[in-house]
Amino acid sequence: MARLFGTDGVRGRANGDITAELAVELSVGAAHVLGTLGAFGGTKPRAIVARDPRPSGDFLSAAVCAGLASAGVDVLDAGVLPTPGLAHLVQSTSADLGVMISASHNPAPDNGIKFFARGGTKLPDEVEDAIEARLGEEWDRPQGTSVGTITPYEGAVETYVEHLVSTLDRPLDGLTVVADCANGAACETGPLALRRAGATVHVIGDRSDDGLINDGVGSTHLGPLQEAVRVHGADVGVAFDGDADRCLAVDADGEVIDGDQIMGILALALKERGKLHDDTLVVTVMSNLGLKLAMREHGIVLGQTGVGDRYVLEEMNLGGYSIGGEQSGHVIIAEHATTGDGELTALHLLQRMAETGRTARELADVMTRLPQALINVKNVDKARATIDHEVLDAVAAAEQQLGETGRVLLRPSGTEPVVRVMVEAPTDEVATEVAERLASVVSARVGL
Numbered sequence: 001m002a003r004l005f006g007t008d009g010v011r012g013r014a015n016g017d018i019t020a021e022l023a024v025e026l027s028v029g030a031a032h033v034l035g036t037l038g039a040f041g042g043t044k045p046r047a048i049v050a051r052d053p054r055p056s057g058d059f060l061s062a063a064v065c066a067g068l069a070s071a072g073v074d075v076l077d078a079g080v081l082p083t084p085g086l087a088h089l090v091q092s093t094s095a096d097l098g099v100m101i102s103a104s105h106n107p108a109p110d111n112g113i114k115f116f117a118r119g120g121t122k123l124p125d126e127v128e129d130a131i132e133a134r135l136g137e138e139w140d141r142p143q144g145t146s147v148g149t150i151t152p153y154e155g156a157v158e159t160y161v162e163h164l165v166s167t168l169d170r171p172l173d174g175l176t177v178v179a180d181c182a183n184g185a186a187c188e189t190g191p192l193a194l195r196r197a198g199a200t201v202h203v204i205g206d207r208s209d210d211g212l213i214n215d216g217v218g219s220t221h222l223g224p225l226q227e228a229v230r231v232h233g234a235d236v237g238v239a240f241d242g243d244a245d246r247c248l249a250v251d252a253d254g255e256v257i258d259g260d261q262i263m264g265i266l267a268l269a270l271k272e273r274g275k276l277h278d279d280t281l282v283v284t285v286m287s288n289l290g291l292k293l294a295m296r297e298h299g300i301v302l303g304q305t306g307v308g309d310r311y312v313l314e315e316m317n318l319g320g321y322s323i324g325g326e327q328s329g330h331v332i333i334a335e336h337a338t339t340g341d342g343e344l345t346a347l348h349l350l351q352r353m354a355e356t357g358r359t360a361r362e363l364a365d366v367m368t369r370l371p372q373a374l375i376n377v378k379n380v381d382k383a384r385a386t387i388d389h390e391v392l393d394a395v396a397a398a399e400q401q402l403g404e405t406g407r408v409l410l411r412p413s414g415t416e417p418v419v420r421v422m423v424e425a426p427t428d429e430v431a432t433e434v435a436e437r438l439a440s441v442v443s444a445r446v447g448l
Contacts, residue, residue, distance in 0.1 A: 007414025009114025014056030027067030091120030182218025282324030
């Protein structure tokens with residue numbers, strides 16, 4: 001039986017894969033497992049629940065709150081809030097757990113459920129497996145005053161925005177930014193934080209009430225942001241995804257600045273301040289080889305993990321590292337956050353522009369990205385893709401062809417039913433040719 005949890009919680013089609021019944025069961029299981037781990041001292045545990053604005057969030061959030069309360073957990077319902085906002089509230093209030101209802105960058109019909117432990121950290125695999133193992137089991141149900149309560153979390157947005165702005169060392173006066181909020185959870189907090197920090201802000205993708213989350217806008221659709229930056233003559237544009245744990249940027253000419261470049265910029269800033277622990281930046285296997293080469297020139301080492309910002313965070317915690325993240329725009333700044341935070345990332349990117357007087361493009365040129373081709377191969381058996389001998393032989397042949405001038409990465413997605421084939425090479429043509437060849441082998445060998 002396939003594992004229910006993926007790389008970032010449980011995710012799928014709302015009211016199909018992700019039902020109200022499943023939300024209740026998962027919440028009860030989480031209450032039992034995290035309650036056992038959390039030494040509540042005889043008092044009822046406390047949970048904070050938040051969601052992004054996709055339509056299915058209403059009934060799934062209600063189901064999660066009901067499941068937690070039925071298991072004896074007092075619930076604070078924060079309503080619509082970015083995922084990192086929830087993580088911050090769990091940490092700052094010493095709540096025993098948090099639950100985020102979101103499918104992140106996925107389209108509006110999808111939704112997901114992800115849990116945070118005390119301290120605002122995502123769960124390790126073994127804890128997720130323990131929650132999954134509790135599904136459907138018999139349990140002693142509390143009654144009377146032993147059941148939990150459900151209360152609105154007043155001031156959640158203000159608390160989170162105050163935290164974001166407090167992390168800056170200087171105002172962002174004089175900078176003009178376009179913020180694309182992906183019609184998602186950042187629609188209120190993102191522009192508010194940027195303006196309060198001193199920037200002049202133009203906003204797109206702010207239709208959070210229309211059920212259009214991630215629909216042609218946000219970090220997975222940068223075209224509207226590129227155009228808006230040019231129209232407004234802005235210094236930079238920043239794009240969040242549906243739950244605002246990602247940030248990508250575009251420069252004044254509309255050229256994309258990806259997560260690797262942003263991490264390089266912020267890592268160098270931390271090193272200048274003497275705050276880059278062990279001169280190490282933690283990234284995933286998806287980061288561009290160009291980032292490694294550029295950081296090496298500045299005496300910065302790259303630690304590498306599997307895909308998923310929680311794996312990055314685990315490595316950061318093990319080594320006490322200061323910053324890490326993903327090419328997709330998840331960036332974790334350990335001094336200020338326990339998970340990827342798109343709005344925090346945007347603020348610190350703009351702060352770097354303000355303190356250096358350099359443009360976003362000048363900062364991004366710290367690294368030269370090797371041409372990269374990424375193909376998502378659909379309708380395949382993900383489990384077989386990494387063990388089929390002909391697929392593995394094709395990957396080995398491609399790696400031999402590229403040598404030290406590139407690399408190949410083939411991996412099953414943890415959030416979508418696809419196998420990702422990624423190739424980096426000296427030229428776009430070589431990267432595309434090799435990626436298409438490998439994708440054809442994958443499709444032919446393990447296609448459904």
